[in-house]
Every structure is written in structure tokens, then in C-alpha cells.
Amino acid sequence: MSNWTDTPNRNDPAVVALIRRFRAAPLGPYDPDLRAFLLRFRGVPARGKHVLVRLDGRNAWTLARMGDRGEPVTPIGGCYDDLAEAEWAVFSARWLDLFGWKPESALE
Numbered sequence: 001m002s003n004w005t006d007t008p009n010r011n012d013p014a015v016v017a018l019i020r021r022f023r024a025a026p027l028g029p030y031d032p033d034l035r036a037f038l039l040r041f042r043g044v045p046a047r048g049k050h051v052l053v054r055l056d057g058r059n060a061w062t063l064a065r066m067g068d069r070g071e072p073v074t075p076i077g078g079c080y081d082d083l084a085e086a087e088w089a090v091f092s093a094r095w096l097d098l099f100g101w102k103p104e105s106a107l108e
Helices: 013-024 032-041 085-101
Strands: 050-054 060-063 076-079
Touching: 013 032, 013 060, 013 085, 032 085, 050 076, 050 085, 060 085
Parallel strands: none
Antiparallel strands: 050 060, 060 076
């Protein structure tokens, strides 16, 4: 993937490798190339960005979307008891928003 803003090709071996590396270790550690991608990928504007919200009194998370500055996040669903699975869900949702296809489809 030459530029993170390019729409990645799900058949590009470099794209597939990047997705596989994140899927294998969504909590890290990340190699330098994956870390660089994630810094840019996570740096998209806040409005509408998928985030995780910890559920009150539980070791569980749900997906939400950020609003404008000062607005609360809007829960959109899902319940994840495993933080690694929750991080994968955020990665997948953001990927779909940015690139128009689910990263899971490159792993099939």
C-alpha cells in the first residue's frame, strides 16, 4: 500500500499481510510498518470515528461513534468481553468506513 489514503486492494499481498498482522495481535506489539499505518489510520477526524466504550461495572466494551467536540458518543452496539476482539471490531469498522470493504474479506 503506497499511501494510507489510497483504497487498498484486498488482493495486494502487502495489504493482506498488514491485516493479518493486526488480526494476530490487535493489542500489539506492532512492527514499525504496522505501527506507522495505525498512527495514520487512527488519526482520522474524530467526528463519526468508531471507538470503544467500556460498559459500566464490567470488563466488557461496546462500539460507539464519536460526535462533535463536547457531544457524547453514540453507542452502536455489540458487546465484547475480550479486549482484543473489541479492538479488532474497531479496526474493522474504521477500515470499512475509510476504504469501503471489510478487512475480513481479504483473509478469506
